[in-house]
Amino acid sequence: MTTATDIWVLGDYRNYFQSRVTLQILARATHLAASTGGKVCAVVFGHGMDEYVGEYIAHGAEKVYVVDDPALKTYAVETYSFLMTRLVEKFKPATLLVGATRFGQEIAPRVAKQLKTGLTADCIDLEIDPKGRLVQIAPSFGGNLIARIITPHKRPQMATIRPGTFQELVHDGTAKGQIIRLALPTDMPTEKIRCISSEYKPSKAKGIEKADIVITGGRGMGSKGKFKKLFELAALMNGEVGATRPVVYANWIGHDALVGQAGKAIKPKILFAFGISGAIQHTAAIADADFIVAINKNPNATMMRMADVAIVADANQVCSGIIRAIKENIRD
Amino acid sequence: MKMFKILVCIKQVPMVSELPWDSKTGTLKRELAQGMMDPSSRRALEAGLQIKETRAELGEKTQIIVLSMGPPMAMEILYQAKSLGADKGILLSDRAMAGADTFLTSFILARFIKKEVPDVDLVLCGSQTSDSETGQVGPQLAEELSIPAIGYAADIQLQGQMVRVHRHVDDFFEVLEMDLPGLVTIDQAAYTPRYAAFGGVQDAFETADIIQVDARRLGLDENFNAVKDSPTRIVDVYSPTTRKENRVLKGTAKAVVDQLFEDYGKIISSAMGKDLKGQGEKI
Amino acid sequence: MEFNPCVKHQLIRKIAREFSENEIKPQVAELDRDARFPHDIIEKMKPLNFFGLQAPKHLGGAGLDSISYAIVVEEVSRVSAALGLCVTVHNSVGIYPILKFGTQEQIERFVPAMAAGDSIGAFCLTEANAGSDAGGVETTARKVQDGYVIDGTKIFVTNGGVAGTILVFAVTEDEKKSANVFIVEDDRPGFSVGEIEDLCGMRANPVSSLFFEDCRVPDENLLGKSGQGLKIGLTGLDTGRIGIAAQALGIAQAAFEDSVAYAKERQQFNQPISRFQTIQNYLADMATQIDAARLLVYRAADYKDRNLPFSAQASMAKLYCSDTARKVTDMAVQIHGGYGYSKEYDVERYFRDAKVTQIYEGTSEVQRMVIARNILTQPS
Numbered sequence: 001m002t003t004a005t006d007i008w009v010l011g012d013y014r015n016y017f018q019s020r021v022t023l024q025i026l027a028r029a030t031h032l033a034a035s036t037g038g039k040v041c042a043v044v045f046g047h048g049m050d051e052y053v054g055e056y057i058a059h060g061a062e063k064v065y066v067v068d069d070p071a072l073k074t075y076a077v078e079t080y081s082f083l084m085t086r087l088v089e090k091f092k093p094a095t096l097l098v099g100a101t102r103f104g105q106e107i108a109p110r111v112a113k114q115l116k117t118g119l120t121a122d123c124i125d126l127e128i129d130p131k132g133r134l135v136q137i138a139p140s141f142g143g144n145l146i147a148r149i150i151t152p153h154k155r156p157q158m159a160t161i162r163p164g165t166f167q168e169l170v171h172d173g174t175a176k177g178q179i180i181r182l183a184l185p186t187d188m189p190t191e192k193i194r195c196i197s198s199e200y201k202p203s204k205a206k207g208i209e210k211a212d213i214v215i216t217g218g219r220g221m222g223s224k225g226k227f228k229k230l231f232e233l234a235a236l237m238n239g240e241v242g243a244t245r246p247v248v249y250a251n252w253i254g255h256d257a258l259v260g261q262a263g264k265a266i267k268p269k270i271l272f273a274f275g276i277s278g279a280i281q282h283t284a285a286i287a288d289a290d291f292i293v294a295i296n297k298n299p300n301a302t303m304m305r306m307a308d309v310a311i312v313a314d315a316n317q318v319c320s321g322i323i324r325a326i327k328e329n330i331r332d
Numbered sequence: 333m334k335m336f337k338i339l340v341c342i343k344q345v346p347m348v349s350e351l352p353w354d355s356k357t358g359t360l361k362r363e364l365a366q367g368m369m370d371p372s373s374r375r376a377l378e379a380g381l382q383i384k385e386t387r388a389e390l391g392e393k394t395q396i397i398v399l400s401m402g403p404p405m406a407m408e409i410l411y412q413a414k415s416l417g418a419d420k421g422i423l424l425s426d427r428a429m430a431g432a433d434t435f436l437t438s439f440i441l442a443r444f445i446k447k448e449v450p451d452v453d454l455v456l457c458g459s460q461t462s463d464s465e466t467g468q469v470g471p472q473l474a475e476e477l478s479i480p481a482i483g484y485a486a487d488i489q490l491q492g493q494m495v496r497v498h499r500h501v502d503d504f505f506e507v508l509e510m511d512l513p514g515l516v517t518i519d520q521a522a523y524t525p526r527y528a529a530f531g532g533v534q535d536a537f538e539t540a541d542i543i544q545v546d547a548r549r550l551g552l553d554e555n556f557n558a559v560k561d562s563p564t565r566i567v568d569v570y571s572p573t574t575r576k577e578n579r580v581l582k583g584t585a586k587a588v589v590d591q592l593f594e595d596y597g598k599i600i601s602s603a604m605g606k607d608l609k610g611q612g613e614k615i
Numbered sequence: 616m617e618f619n620p621c622v623k624h625q626l627i628r629k630i631a632r633e634f635s636e637n638e639i640k641p642q643v644a645e646l647d648r649d650a651r652f653p654h655d656i657i658e659k660m661k662p663l664n665f666f667g668l669q670a671p672k673h674l675g676g677a678g679l680d681s682i683s684y685a686i687v688v689e690e691v692s693r694v695s696a697a698l699g700l701c702v703t704v705h706n707s708v709g710i711y712p713i714l715k716f717g718t719q720e721q722i723e724r725f726v727p728a729m730a731a732g733d734s735i736g737a738f739c740l741t742e743a744n745a746g747s748d749a750g751g752v753e754t755t756a757r758k759v760q761d762g763y764v765i766d767g768t769k770i771f772v773t774n775g776g777v778a779g780t781i782l783v784f785a786v787t788e789d790e791k792k793s794a795n796v797f798i799v800e801d802d803r804p805g806f807s808v809g810e811i812e813d814l815c816g817m818r819a820n821p822v823s824s825l826f827f828e829d830c831r832v833p834d835e836n837l838l839g840k841s842g843q844g845l846k847i848g849l850t851g852l853d854t855g856r857i858g859i860a861a862q863a864l865g866i867a868q869a870a871f872e873d874s875v876a877y878a879k880e881r882q883q884f885n886q887p888i889s890r891f892q893t894i895q896n897y898l899a900d901m902a903t904q905i906d907a908a909r910l911l912v913y914r915a916a917d918y919k920d921r922n923l924p925f926s927a928q929a930s931m932a933k934l935y936c937s938d939t940a941r942k943v944t945d946m947a948v949q950i951h952g953g954y955g956y957s958k959e960y961d962v963e964r965y966f967r968d969a970k971v972t973q974i975y976e977g978t979s980e981v982q983r984m985v986i987a988r989n990i991l992t993q994p995s
Binding site: 014015018029035048076077101102105106108109110112113114115116118119121122135136139141144145146147148149150152153154159163178192193194195196197198199200201202212213237238239267268270291293297304305306307308310311312313314317319320321322325326329 | 340346353388399433434436462463464465466467468469470471472473474475476480481483484496499501502503504505507508509510511514560562565566567568569570571577578579580582583585586587589590592593595596599600602603604605606608
């Protein structure tokens with residue numbers, strides 16, 4: 001069988017503008033294929049996706065399987081997973097990778113079930129073991145545990161991949177890839193879900209989840225009045241304000257700002273955490289921050305231990321200090 | 333009048349705030365962890381309870397069955413579900429089922445449903461449990477039951493033998509319709525769960541309709557072994573290492589702020605997208 | 616003999632804890648500082664049966680056993696002793712005497728609103744010249760046609776500022792001078808509420824004086840039979856003591872948990888202070904005393920549910936739990952050092968809250984009297 005080593009990536013063009021997860025996975029697949037052999041292939045379903053097909057080739061896909069049909073214009077989970085399964089059965093790739101967007105997380109489990117194979121969710125890394133098997137590395141308990149998982153006997157080996165995990169390859173406009181166009185099978189199932197409306201509304205405002213700078217505060221800020229200082233700092237820094245659960249419940253700030261298990265997960269370039277001790281429900285949601293500055297009187301608070309820079313001082317005074325320093329030194 | 337049957341899948345997970353760690357091996361001593369009902373399962377149950385209440389106002393009857401799989405101690409969450417208003421609870425529990433991955437878990441759940449609740453109208457699941465966080469059991473269960481499924485529902489309206497679901501997935505706001513029987517998973521921000529009233533707890537223990545079902549009663553093969561039969565296998569589990577540089581700054585507020593900008597001014601100004609003067613110097 | 620909690624008790628604890636942590640804890644420091652009673656939290660507690668824990672279901676209660684009741688009080692008090700106080704007083708000396716001694720008509724008239732939490736209960740015995748000695752009560756009830764006229768001033772009434780159904784201990788002005796308990800609704804003319812006391816602890820509870828001036832109540836508001844006052848008072852107090860014991864236990868538990876966490880975090884001489892034997896000894900003593908205290912509470916509650924005499928058991932539980940709360944909160948402040956003396960940490964509040972558990976619902980000295988009397992009247 002010529003294709004038994006191929007690595008497939010499901011083309012998630014639906015989320016193309018928000019999450020470049022397909023391109024990121026293609027990059028990793030290229031790296032993996034270097035040790036397993038086989039081709040890196042993208043698979044897309046829909047109608048009028050030629051520009052994405054070109055993008056996939058420019059980002060590492062050697063082959064792209066395309067099913068382009070007006071009947072596929074609207075995304076429908078049953079139709080899409082049926083097609084995916086059909087193609088896998090026909091071409092038998094060794095591995096099938098899917099971006100862990102809502103779209104991918106909805107389709108992948110259905111496909112895995114239809115193919116009677118395993119599936120690992122939301123991987124943050126992929127490796128190849130000495131036996132050439134895919135090692136799927138996935139977090140659980142909000143990132144507090146990491147599991148390494150294999151699919152020893154079933155094929156394809158399937159995993160969904162957390163967006164932002166891998167770096168996409170540099171766009172190569174000269175790359176050549178084979179495009180394989182397939183007709184819609186004649187035995188398509190009737191879709192049992194009717195789409196009444198589907199509106200694409202990319203969120204303009206960055207919001208705390210997408211902000212580059214997030215300033216979070218905990219009870220260590222002292223009071224509602226003192227907590228307000230964080231807004232001033234956020235405005236100066238072009239950042240957003242987040243908070244821990246006790247602070248939100250004390251109505252120092254609205255529920256929208258809650259960072260944690262019951263709220264939002266953030267991944268800013270820099271996070272300033274003021275007066276936060278670091279309950280696990282909170283720390284799980286900030287684990288993806290690139291750089292953490294924590295300010296707390298208690299040097300042994302969990303938050304301080306997980307910080308890149310841990311400032312042992314009064315959160316309030318340091319907040320005022322940073323505000324002053326920026327005001328005095330900002331260059332517009 | 334036909335009884336409308338809602339089956340809610342719930343799971344007991346370790347209480348995250350009380351994870352007992354073995355600091356030497358960096359693993360979780362799961363047997364010591366206190367259990368609780370998975371937060372997303374609670375939302376699924378809440379959705380079921382609200383549908384039941386809406387129907388009750390119209391004089392229509394609804395039965396809520398909660399189904400779980402886990403060790404015997406997971407009985408607690410079935411009582412909790414009953415306290416909240418579920419009518420009946422089933423715990424699938426057997427050593428042979430321990431260690432099932434999502435593929436096998438959905439297989440086992442489906443086996444029970446097909447056998448005991450073949451006339452179920454609506455299956456509800458959380459969108460992602462707080463322990464393994466896969467979000468895969470719901471869709472795979474639908475596949476096993478050969479029924480359609482909609483994920484991440486923010487709102488469910490029941491209209492006869494059909495549901496209309498609002499959802500916000502990725503950057504799409506969608507309204508979908510699905511004929512029943514079908515499965516819906518509930519978004520993690522939807523259907524804020526209620527607290528059980530103590531009277532409900534008392535009732536749950538007075539009129540227990542909660543049973544445990546083992547592998548044999550499910551008609552599973554005597555050689556069935558969830559660990560062996562799962563298509564995925566866990567090679568190892570570890571706790572991630574903490575950040576390498578854990579620089580500690582101490583001193584007066586002014587001194588630490590100066591130090592912060594001196595050593596990390598570049599990182600701060602690049603994240604801000606603005607230049608700070610005297611970068612690299614004391615400011 | 617069973618030492619593991621059953622599934623029901625375990626679940627009740629989890630629900631009470633989750634509610635307290637999520638809904639009460641975020642406000643607790645502020646409530647203490649401002650001496651404010653949180654009506655918003657009370658509204659959330661009402662539908663969950665916090666105010667009808669043991670009232671029968673047909674009257675809107677939860678119909679729980681006494682151990683469950685003690686667990687709920689412990690868990691609320693673990694987060695807010697002041698709210699735990701509100702719950703326990705309302706359920707024990709508010710509702711319980713009406714259920715136990717009230718006529719069918721009284722039970723149906725008063726209990727549903729109380730069990731729903733719409734009418735908070737209070738029990739007033741203490742006066743300027745009467746505390747432990749109930750014989751010193753000067754509040755009088757004068758018999759008139761169809762009722763009684765109550766005159767007097769009660770002090771340090773728990774829940775006083777918000778109470779809707781008040782059990783008043785008064786002496787009837789007849790030859791027998793018998794003690795009686797009257798149920799007074801807060802809208803009776805002649806009833807008024809004094810200033811909220813500025814107390815050392817339990818600051819979120821509206822403890823106040825209550826005034827009765829020519830306050831007229833109908834005959835139907837005399838609880839039980841005429842002359843039963845002392846018996847009602849003592850039975851109410853026995854039940855109340857289980858609740859106060861559970862409350863003290865909750866305070867001790869909170870102080871202990873904070874101390875363990877702090878001892879693991881706080882570094883001195885380049886190591887966590889939990890490595891020092893002195894600190895370990897403190898923690899070991901705290902844990903042992905709390906465990907012993909908890910078993911005493913459950914035993915008293917179990918005796919009550921099995922209709923055994925539980926007066927001595929309740930007094931032992933109350934005495935030991937309140938002493939434990941005092942000792943444990945003291946050690947907790949000591950472990951926290953300077954921070955323990957600061958309002959930045961919760962232990963100073965536990966320390967203030969704990970003291971009064973040795974005073975109200977019968978002082979520690981009175982508990983010893985009760986226990987000793989029980990011992991000495993036993994046939995040998």
